[in-house]
Amino acid sequence: MFDATALDRNIDPCVDFYQFSCGNWIKNNPIPPDQSSWGRFNQLSEHNRMVLHDILEKAEKVTPNRSSNEQKIGDYYASCMDEATINQKGVAVLNRDFDLIAALKSKEELPALLGHLHRERINTLFGFDSTPDFKDAKMMIAEADQGGLSLPDKDYYLKTDAKSVEQQKQYVQHVTNMLKLLGDSPEKAAAEADAVMKIETALAKGSMDRVARREPSNVYHKMSAAEWQALTPAFSWPKYLTDVGAPAVTSLNVAVPDFFKALETELKDVSLDDLKTYFRWHVVHAAAATNVLPDAFVNENFEFFSKTLRGAKELQARWKRCVAGVNGDLGEALGEVYVEKNFPPEAKERTLEMVHALEEALRQDITTLPWMTEATKKQALIKLEAIRNKIGYPNKWRDYSSLTIVRGDALGNSLRSNEFEAQRELNKIGKPRDTQEWGMTPPTVNAYYDPTENDINFPAGILQPPFYDFKADDGVNFGGIGAVIGHELTHGFDDEGRQFDKEGNLKDWWTPEDAKAFEERAQCLVKEYDSFVAVDDVHVNGKLTLGENTADNGGLRIADMALQSALEKKPQEKDEKFDGFTEEQRLFLGWGQVWCQNQTDQISRLLALTNEHSPGKNRVNGVVRNMPEFRRAWGCKSGAPMVPENACRVW
Numbered sequence: 001m002f003d004a005t006a007l008d009r010n011i012d013p014c015v016d017f018y019q020f021s022c023g024n025w026i027k028n029n030p031i032p033p034d035q036s037s038w039g040r041f042n043q044l045s046e047h048n049r050m051v052l053h054d055i056l057e058k059a060e061k062v063t064p065n066r067s068s069n070e071q072k073i074g075d076y077y078a079s080c081m082d083e084a085t086i087n088q089k090g091v092a093v094l095n096r097d098f099d100l101i102a103a104l105k106s107k108e109e110l111p112a113l114l115g116h117l118h119r120e121r122i123n124t125l126f127g128f129d130s131t132p133d134f135k136d137a138k139m140m141i142a143e144a145d146q147g148g149l150s151l152p153d154k155d156y157y158l159k160t161d162a163k164s165v166e167q168q169k170q171y172v173q174h175v176t177n178m179l180k181l182l183g184d185s186p187e188k189a190a191a192e193a194d195a196v197m198k199i200e201t202a203l204a205k206g207s208m209d210r211v212a213r214r215e216p217s218n219v220y221h222k223m224s225a226a227e228w229q230a231l232t233p234a235f236s237w238p239k240y241l242t243d244v245g246a247p248a249v250t251s252l253n254v255a256v257p258d259f260f261k262a263l264e265t266e267l268k269d270v271s272l273d274d275l276k277t278y279f280r281w282h283v284v285h286a287a288a289a290t291n292v293l294p295d296a297f298v299n300e301n302f303e304f305f306s307k308t309l310r311g312a313k314e315l316q317a318r319w320k321r322c323v324a325g326v327n328g329d330l331g332e333a334l335g336e337v338y339v340e341k342n343f344p345p346e347a348k349e350r351t352l353e354m355v356h357a358l359e360e361a362l363r364q365d366i367t368t369l370p371w372m373t374e375a376t377k378k379q380a381l382i383k384l385e386a387i388r389n390k391i392g393y394p395n396k397w398r399d400y401s402s403l404t405i406v407r408g409d410a411l412g413n414s415l416r417s418n419e420f421e422a423q424r425e426l427n428k429i430g431k432p433r434d435t436q437e438w439g440m441t442p443p444t445v446n447a448y449y450d451p452t453e454n455d456i457n458f459p460a461g462i463l464q465p466p467f468y469d470f471k472a473d474d475g476v477n478f479g480g481i482g483a484v485i486g487h488e489l490t491h492g493f494d495d496e497g498r499q500f501d502k503e504g505n506l507k508d509w510w511t512p513e514d515a516k517a518f519e520e521r522a523q524c525l526v527k528e529y530d531s532f533v534a535v536d537d538v539h540v541n542g543k544l545t546l547g548e549n550t551a552d553n554g555g556l557r558i559a560d561m562a563l564q565s566a567l568e569k570k571p572q573e574k575d576e577k578f579d580g581f582t583e584e585q586r587l588f589l590g591w592g593q594v595w596c597q598n599q600t601d602q603i604s605r606l607l608a609l610t611n612e613h614s615p616g617k618n619r620v621n622g623v624v625r626n627m628p629e630f631r632r633a634w635g636c637k638s639g640a641p642m643v644p645e646n647a648c649r650v651w
């Protein structure tokens with residue numbers, strides 16, 4: 001939804017379009033104390049949260065005709081809200097895990113313990129899950145991957161600048177505090193925290209960095225179970241597979257083989273006592289993050305992970321954390337009610353119309369692309385034609401009937417939900433992929449493209465203002481949801497997505513000369529975004545954000561093409577002005593205002609290191625500077641900051 005009061009009319013749009021679009025919004029919308037960033041996405045999420053809150057307050061009332069799903073979401077929520085019982089129960093439910101850890105007698109028993117912890121989805125030492133086979137995407141296979149860290153990225157352990165060293169000290173202090181809450185003496189807890197830091201630092205050293213992981217071939221190493229075993233002779237995988245509850249595995253993807261070699265060394269070097277400490281820390285850390293431990297644990301977790309690392313000032317109200325808990329653990333049971341009340345069938349139809357308009361624009365764009373040969377264009381169009389559209393919510397809802405939710409047992413509910421989810425994922429190994437499944441819950445304010453399914457997924461949560469307003473004019477709708485749809489479609493053709501074919505298989509369909517031309521054009525975006533400053537001396541990482549920036553640039557371009565086609569059908573609107581702006585100007589304003597945001601310095605720093613999306617300001621200015629359409633629409637003169645000499649263009 002275009003908001004004229006958000007504009008800063010003192011700024012020349014050709015000088016800083018983001019500031020022009022959002023200046024007043026930024027001034028008038030400070031970050032609420034319980035958040036670390038605040039933008040239009042967050043505003044909409046807050047709205048959805050209120051809707052979910054209403055649903056849960058009804059479902060928590062015990063009535064004779066509650067459905068099975070209503071019982072689950074209602075009792076989960078009520079248990080999470082029952083702070084007195086949670087405080088009174090303490091950490092007793094975790095004793096099952098603590099006892100198993102304490103009973104470890106030798107490292108030979110590690111596979112059984114890891115199997116148990118991973119069934120509860122406690123992130124320790126490495127990751128194990130099911131995944132589509134990159135080379136045969138119709139099938140699900142097992143995957144072993146790096147894991148076992150608590151800080152947001154391996155860099156947090158390894159960087160030696162003053163800020164990083166300070167955060168490492170603060171992290172060790174946090175681990176100390178948590179272990180003290182479990183009853184350890186201050187001296188013992190401090191020594192234990194050092195041991196945790198040492199183990200996690202070794203795992204970080206063995207991990208592949210985020211930029212390297214964006215290259216699919218870097219994380220695809222299919223091997224036999226015997227070859228996997230040879231990487232870590234000290235750790236019995238057959239034993240682990242039995243205890244984690246996986247079906248028989250004869251071959252799998254070992255995403256980062258070097259990580260498992262480093263793990264082998266680490267398992268030999270570190271003492272059993274230090275490993276026990278590391279596991280104990282992860283058990284309490286995982287539980288504290290779910291907000292169903294006593295206040296002292298939740299507050300200490302907030303102090304480090306939300307306040308120190310992200311810059312939030314206050315813990316979120318309990319109901320907000322509990323709504324998030326239900327959405328995380330029973331998302332499709334909650335989402336089914338949400339959709340019934342908030343997503344009429346017309347909304348799905350209208351979104352599909354919009355999707356078809358954007359697909360048509362991308363078709364035109366590919367067809368007229370100056371740098372691509374006919375052979376590759378033909379393949380690109382075949383891939384575009386095959387993209388499936390998933391809009392709003394899944395056709396088939398998840399079946400939670402085997403999951404027991406008990407009123408008054410908040411932590412138990414959370415653990416059982418984790419076990420349910422772990423088993424659900426492991427059950428997929430060796431079976432055909434269920435392409436009806438969704439990776440986001442219906443109320444989520446977000447969307448995604450999945451390269452291994454070649455589909456776009458738009459949850460109901462994002463299909464409303466400010467992204468899509470049935471009552472608004474085409475300009476703002478194409479600049480909002482239109483550009484977001486364009487963004488997701490373009491992901492099929494970004495540096496990562498372009499390596500997958502129409503079936504979702506990792507398979508090269510490019511001529512070598514077109515691949516080279518693509519790389520050169522993508523490199524222009526890498527350089528452009530590398531030059532942007534996220535906060536202080538921290539720059540945006542052009543390589544980490546390349547896929548998203550490619551999608552933003554392609555997305556807004558094809559949204560503009562789709563708008564032009566729509567306007568051709570109603571010429572009377574083409575030159576008409578709304579709020580003093582033409583439809584094309586409103587497209588750019590729609591895009592600009594989607595990204596209005598305020599962020600703490602702390603979260604800006606964290607996101608620059610870990611997030612594949614650029615900051616809002618760069619998502620706006622970084623794109624419009626590359627578009628001659630923008631220049632024309634706003635009458636910008638060459639040499640203006642929004643009209644650089646070397647504009648980039650991929651799609």
Ligand SMILES: [Zn+2]
Binds near residue numbers: 487488491548551
């Ligand atoms: Zn994206």
